[in-house]
Amino acid sequence: MDVGTSRIKAAMAEIYGQDLHILGIAHVPSLGLRKGNIIDIESTSKSIDNCLNELERLTGIEIFGATVGFSSVSISIISNHAVVAVGNPIYEINEEDKQRVLQSARNISLPLDRTIIQTVEKQYIVDGYDGVKDPVGMVGSRLEAEVAVVVGAVAGIQNLQRTAHRINLRINQLVYNSLLAASAVLTPTEKEMGVGLVDIGGGTIEISFFENGSMINTTVLAMGGEYITRDLAIVLRTSMEEAAKIKENHGLASPDMANSEIMLNVPNIQGKETSKISQQVVADIISARVIEMSEMIMAEFEQFGCLGYMPAGIVLTGGGAELAGFAKVMEEYINIPVRLGWPENIKGIADEYNHPRNAALLGGLLYNQQNIVYTPAGNSQLNSMVEKVSSWFRDLFR
Ligand SMILES: Nc1ncnc2c1ncn2[C@@H]1O[C@H](COP(=O)(O)OP(=O)(O)OP(=O)(O)O)[C@@H](O)[C@H]1O
Numbered sequence: 543m544d545v546g547t548s549r550i551k552a553a554m555a556e557i558y559g560q561d562l563h564i565l566g567i568a569h570v571p572s573l574g575l576r577k578g579n580i581i582d583i584e585s586t587s588k589s590i591d592n593c594l595n596e597l598e599r600l601t602g603i604e605i606f607g608a609t610v611g612f613s614s615v616s617i618s619i620i621s622n623h624a625v626v627a628v629g630n631p632i633y634e635i636n637e638e639d640k641q642r643v644l645q646s647a648r649n650i651s652l653p654l655d656r657t658i659i660q661t662v663e664k665q666y667i668v669d670g671y672d673g674v675k676d677p678v679g680m681v682g683s684r685l686e687a688e689v690a691v692v693v694g695a696v697a698g699i700q701n702l703q704r705t706a707h708r709i710n711l712r713i714n715q716l717v718y719n720s721l722l723a724a725s726a727v728l729t730p731t732e733k734e735m736g737v738g739l740v741d742i743g744g745g746t747i748e749i750s751f752f753e754n755g756s757m758i759n760t761t762v763l764a765m766g767g768e769y770i771t772r773d774l775a776i777v778l779r780t781s782m783e784e785a786a787k788i789k790e791n792h793g794l795a796s797p798d799m800a801n802s803e804i805m806l807n808v809p810n811i812q813g814k815e816t817s818k819i820s821q822q823v824v825a826d827i828i829s830a831r832v833i834e835m836s837e838m839i840m841a842e843f844e845q846f847g848c849l850g851y852m853p854a855g856i857v858l859t860g861g862g863a864e865l866a867g868f869a870k871v872m873e874e875y876i877n878i879p880v881r882l883g884w885p886e887n888i889k890g891i892a893d894e895y896n897h898p899r900n901a902a903l904l905g906g907l908l909y910n911q912q913n914i915v916y917t918p919a920g921n922s923q924l925n926s927m928v929e930k931v932s933s934w935f936r937d938l939f940r
């Protein structure tokens with residue numbers, strides 16, 4: 543499930559080894575979030591419940607838990623490094639040594655209001671030899687790990703947990719959205735060479751840099767497609783819903799692409815009267831924000847110090863990036879190759895779901911496939927039932 547500012551999205555798939563079979567995808571409008579943060583638990587839990595009910599209806603399968611994609615302006619990344627001596631007398635590195643060095647690398651001191659969301663393994667170094675992806679089974683006496691720790695505000699995560707708890711949904715795992723989107727759209731070569739990934743959502747923009755196969759840096763800006771919608775609603779004196787429709791159906795990232803003879807109908811706020819506006823004017827309003835967003839994104843990459851290290855360019859995901867001409871305008875403006883990120887790493891998705899806006903959601907299915915823990919079918923269902931009933935009891939006596 544992807545708990546976004548504009549939409550809550552959920553997907554379910556069956557996993558057969560290397561194959562994913564998508565059973566259903568549901569989307570509902572998201573109420574209760576601003577800039578990626580939950581500001582109203584009641585409305586957010588209702589939206590999530592609507593989304594999961596829709597997915598249950600589509601698949602005929604009851605949902606007890608989900609892997610949840612998470613993003614917030616509070617997110618930052620900290621690089622860390624740890625060393626351990628290999629315990630085994632014949633110096634064969636085992637899983638225990640790997641977990642020990644990871645645990646040690648995760649040991650960072652944080653302010654009280656921050657917590658670790660995820661640890662990303664960058665590389666291992668065995669007796670001074672770097673670039674090791676998995677040290678288990680190798681021989682060495684000194685094991686080092688380099689990790690990137692994704693950190694976020696405790697309050698944001700607790701609010702998400704409370705929201706889920708209210709509808710008896712178990713959060714199996716919380717994963718940073720940008721890592722999920724990356725698994726859906728980036729190729730191994732891009733991640734190895736150096737690539738920027740930018741997810742333009744409704745209220746947030748996640749900006750990440752990948753190199754040598756892993757995420758090196760990331761940040762989240764409080765900006766997104768809803769800012770364009772609001773500009774249009776104010777200038778055209780119409781509702782946010784109508785402004786979003788105009789943007790999505792007729793919007794263009796640059797006035798150069800527009801046809802001034804195409805006139806669009808704009809209902810007034812009450813929806814009773816309609817005026818006319820040319821596509822050119824709409825594109826003018828939109829393009830100002832597109833340039834502003836491109837500038838802000840580039841400033842962040844500059845801050846990361848990676849501008850000269852992105853031979854694979856920038857890949858855009860998120861609904862905001864689906865604005866016609868966005869990638870082209872950004873590419874011209876920043877002079878670095880920019881492409882739209884289609885979730886192509888997931889095979890066999892129906893055309894209606896094959897969109898950049900679904901990158902993080904579908905990446906979540908891949909993430910589960912790669913990190914699945916098999917439990918005997920009967921038992922896992924029973925466990926979920928026990929969990930659901932016990933959380934219901936917890937709710938009752940709170
Ligand atoms: N075809 C389109 N053209 C322009 N904008 C679009 C298009 N389709 C969707 N959008 C915009 O994309 C935004 C929603 O994108 P997305 O679903 O990725 O956001 P979200 O994940 O809910 O939000 P966030 O990631 O900020 O929490 C909205 O502002 C919507 O208007």
Ligand SMILES: [Mg+2]
Pocket residue numbers: 544546547719741743744860902
């Ligand atoms: Mg999003």
